[in-house]
Amino acid sequence: MERFKICHRSELPPGQMRYVEIDGLPIGLANVAGTIYAFSDSCRHEGGPLSAGVLIEHTVTCPWHGWTYDVRTGKSIVPPVGLRIATYPVEVIDDEIFIIIDWPEV
Numbered sequence: 001m002e003r004f005k006i007c008h009r010s011e012l013p014p015g016q017m018r019y020v021e022i023d024g025l026p027i028g029l030a031n032v033a034g035t036i037y038a039f040s041d042s043c044r045h046e047g048g049p050l051s052a053g054v055l056i057e058h059t060v061t062c063p064w065h066g067w068t069y070d071v072r073t074g075k076s077i078v079p080p081v082g083l084r085i086a087t088y089p090v091e092v093i094d095d096e097i098f099i100i101i102d103w104p105e106v
């Protein structure tokens, strides 16, 4: 398990998203009313960049064809319901945002 410092909280204001890549892993971050969520930035349809899409409350809509996910759970909320994208734990320490990645065993 590794903790990665992403940015200062002021760099991700409420209602905004941000893209980061950690060791080749594409990750989107969203600030929903002050709570930060981290999720796979690769849409389950054709890999669209979710953080370039639209954030409305807790949902992110892919900019390519409109698949929509709940950033809290990663679950798709439009058909095909049941798919999910990965989500990652977030910590905010002294207004700095960190993501926790639990790399798979190799």
Ligand code: FES
Pocket: 043, 044, 045, 046, 047, 048, 062, 063, 064, 065, 066, 067
């Ligand atoms: S790639 Fe996201 S909806 Fe098609």
